[in-house]
Amino acid sequence: xxxxxxxxxxxxxxxxxxxxxxxxxxxxxxxxxxxxxxxxxxxxxxxxxxxxxxxxxxxxxxxxxxxxxxxxxxxxxxxxxxxxxxxxxxxxxxxxxxxxxxxxxxxxxxxxxxxxxxxxxxxxxxxxxxxxxxxxxxxxxxxxxxxxxxxxxxxxxxxxxxxxxxxxxxxxxxxxxxxxxxxxxxxxxxxxxxxxxxxxxxxxxxxxxxxxxxxxxxxxxxxxxxxxxxxxxxxxxxxxxxxxxxxxxxxxxxxxxxxxxxxxxxxxxxxxxxxxxxxxxxxxxxxxxxxxxxxxxxxxxxxxx
Numbered sequence: 001x002x003x004x005x006x007x008x009x010x011x012x013x014x015x016x017x018x019x020x021x022x023x024x025x026x027x028x029x030x031x032x033x034x035x036x037x038x039x040x041x042x043x044x045x046x047x048x049x050x051x052x053x054x055x056x057x058x059x060x061x062x063x064x065x066x067x068x069x070x071x072x073x074x075x076x077x078x079x080x081x082x083x084x085x086x087x088x089x090x091x092x093x094x095x096x097x098x099x100x101x102x103x104x105x106x107x108x109x110x111x112x113x114x115x116x117x118x119x120x121x122x123x124x125x126x127x128x129x130x131x132x133x134x135x136x137x138x139x140x141x142x143x144x145x146x147x148x149x150x151x152x153x154x155x156x157x158x159x160x161x162x163x164x165x166x167x168x169x170x171x172x173x174x175x176x177x178x179x180x181x182x183x184x185x186x187x188x189x190x191x192x193x194x195x196x197x198x199x200x201x202x203x204x205x206x207x208x209x210x211x212x213x214x215x216x217x218x219x220x221x222x223x224x225x226x227x228x229x230x231x232x233x234x235x236x237x238x239x240x241x242x243x244x245x246x247x248x249x250x251x252x253x254x255x256x257x258x259x260x261x262x263x264x265x266x267x268x269x270x271x272x273x274x275x276x277x278x279x280x281x282x283x284x285x286x287x288x289x290x291x292x293x294x295x296x297x298x299x300x301x302x303x304x305x
Contacts, residue, residue: 002068005076005098005249006128006168008043009204011304012248018207018239018299021045021078022292023253025052027063028281029260032288034067034075040293042301045098045249047078050087053094061094073305078130080251088118092127100130100171108133108157115165123166130206130249133161134173155196162201169249171206172197174242189238191245198246205246210234211254212298217291221258224265236298243299250299255291263287 012019024030024046037044046064048056056063061077068075078098079091088099099122103114115131122129134153153172162170175189198205213233221228239250263284268274296302 003074004128009248013204018243018250028285032285036289036292040302041305042296043074043305045076047080049080102132104132119166128168130169131167132171169204195245204248206249207247208251210250220262259287259291260284
């Protein structure tokens, strides 16, 4: 069933489990997400970035909405990193049930004003809203933030921001980062900061840049001919703990990009003569389903729908 973000995230926050919000760019990714969620009886969020909208447009949004409306578990269609009021309104017009306005690169007052404007418009249409306070490092499509420009979310500012905007869920900067390179070794996640913000705010909190970048998937990528540096992701244990203290929405993109490419590379390596797209993209869907299941089990959302 197609629902709003709050329909999924409020119970997750109360139940101290997380719901994965996976980025999609095509039919196979969307099928892997929603079919795995149904099999595991897990709520899930499917999100499209502005880049995905540019790539797949209304056609891709319609695929998500159709699969979601026929699913037996709650599914929300979410705009990831909406860069403006106009972008959020466009997503609402396309049928999204959840939108993000990311004005975190602005000063606090301007971020709050832009967010409040989106909240008022979205709420009038029954759509729920995510905003971001603090800045994550890393690279994700049009989001490029140098480490020196990244900063963690201040708990007291978070309270003022939520009270001043009426936002439904808040993305906080806690040490995660976008992309496949999140640092050397195990990236530091500020669990104490999550606990402080979670203690002050009752709304669902959001962790961006939360791909695990599994070592096995990275090695399979290399074995199939891919080239990648010393990629590192967020540890499962850190996500499990974060969900105990208020994180309810966990964004995942890189893991599915890697898994999809692994499936395609392995299929073509095993049979260089293969040109049936069903066997190529079907293999990608299978690997993504495995990664999605692992993430849902880590976050504790299995059986919650």
